[in-house]
Amino acid sequence: MTFKDAIVGGFRGAFTFQGRARRPEYWWFFLFVFAGAFVVSLLELLMLGRGSGMLVALFQIAIFLPFLAVGWRRLQDTGRPGWFLLVPSAIVVVSTLVSGSLTRTMMAGGMGGMMDGGVPMEPGGMIGVGASATTLVALGIAQLLAGLVIVWWMSRPTQRGPNAYGPEPRVR
Structure with a gap:
């Protein structure tokens, strides 16, 4: 091709x-x-x-x-369901939602409170930022790993013969 x-x-x-x-x-x-x-x-x-x-x-x-x-x-x-391709996309959506809430919290309380481990500087300030930052890092790592797995799967050879998704494509 x-x-x-x-x-x-x-x-x-x-x-x-x-x-x-x-x-x-x-x-x-x-x-x-x-x-x-x-x-x-x-x-x-x-x-x-x-x-x-x-x-x-x-x-x-x-x-x-x-x-x-x-x-x-x-x-x-490769014999895998196509919807597996949506897993990294779902992680991106969740990361965006979490980072948006983290950004709002940072803007409300300032960077100083975040550096102090999420201690509130004023009522409603930095409560829970430590967990949000940890969650954001975990989602970033999950996104990286999911992306690497998808690249690995995309690089795998064709599954020979017919599979659950149809006959083997013809070589041109």
Whole structure:
């Protein structure tokens, strides 16, 4: 499979979460997404003189569903359920919710209270920040580990023969 075939196949299968995708299809599409975000951010920097990230965010929103679908099919090609790909995303959502509450608490009580181990500086100030910071670190580690596991699974060979997700894709 060529780079162009992978990109065309990724967009054709943007709404297809059934079936299987071989390693080249996934990794070529991954390269397209990575390079595309880099080029868009570079263009934004050259056009605006600063990088706000707005164009990259729009690019990522536009490419999200096709990238999710090809990753979903890739996991199924290795014999794993595609929804496993959502685990790191769920960790990101939980981390964002926790870090948002941690940020609000820090803003209310100041950094000094946090450095003192979360001792309240005033009523409603820093209570519970130590636990929130610990939780945030734990979620960050969980996110890193989940991401590494997903990369490991994506790099595994195709499961030979038919599996629960369909027949083995043809080699072109």
